[in-house]
Amino acid sequence: MTAPNSGTDQPATRDRVRVIDTAVLSDDWYVLRKVTFDFQRRDGSWQRQSRETYDRGNGATILLQDPHSGKVVLTRQFRMPTFVNGHDGMMVEAPGGLLDNAAPDERIRAEVEEETGYRVRNLRKVFEAYMSPGSVTEKLYFYLGEYDPRDPNGRPGAGGGVAEEGEDLEVLEVPLEDALRMIERGEICDGKTIMLLQHLALHRLSQGAIA
Template sequence: MGLTARWQVLEERVLSDNWGLLKTTRLRLTMADGHVSEQWRETYDRGDGAVILPCDPARGHVLLGRQFRWPVAYNGEAEPYLIEAAAGLLEGADPAERIRGEAAEELGLDLTSVRFLFALYMTPGSVTERLHFFTATYAAGDAQARFGGLREEGEEIEILDLPLAEALAMVADGRIRDAKTVILLQHAALHLMPDAVRRQAGGPPNGGLAVASPRA
């Protein structure tokens, strides 16, 4: 038997309504055993988003972007440029339509079709966003742009056309530290292009899949 609970919203206060909506809410939560708990919870609502990993099965490559992230710099990290899969907020658009637009803006790809994988909560403790995950195919001739992003939005994105095995190694050694990107790369290695990973890693074509191990 799973956990069950009933809740009642007692009070809500808006803390900020700038880029997203930050609220604090007082809840009365009744647990499965009848215990009643009153608690304050903060939520940050900026809407849902979408993310995509373009894959080139012929070469075993993936297309990613590298850009400056202020929260990483705010945390005091020496390398605030993160390597990520292209992503963006839906802003009321259909997820498949919106992610095609993001692929064009960030990676210079004109994708006619995309494949939906799953929708996940990335930070369910406080952020309401559901992220819709997609993949699509591209070819070597499609990945010619060096930089993407919208300058009017302060974006400058270096476009990286990488072998999947190299991208997985970058996860292992800490060069790729973005959660949504790690999820997509692991999905590609297990379900989309496992033969490419084995080939690039020098393993037998029909052997077990060896994904990169984390750093000690």
């Protein structure tokens, strides 16, 4: 598939970028690089630029739903970056995590069980997205899945995450309509979670499941 551009006479992007230098600024938790490059503008001129890219690997996220009750499964956990930006730090989110070199569908099955205790049913990938393309390299794989709280074998654990990795998650089960109102009230302000909740709401609306 050819990448979209604003005109048929534009060269391929790879021919418009000349990397001059790449410097590692930090290699602690993840890798922060400064890339200096020449970029060919639309008028044909070349411009020297530099950008920092934060590479933490790709990830996956999932919204579990109970088709019988209409509830979805979310988590609440402390996030330091939001805390230092004025939030109280306790973020309500859809389960998710980094791939760590695993296939996205394989990793999300393990991640959702670690975080919520539930085994996912009817896993379905709905889309992929770059969450902060101006600075972060990460691409997220978005999934929908189902869970059954009535199945005695459907929740082999209590969830909560991996304590050794600093995780301490609270598992929430709320009706989809309540979760959408939580977005309006600012109680859910995580981008990936909002995207999945709205995607599910649109899907249900198309089926006449939401008035």
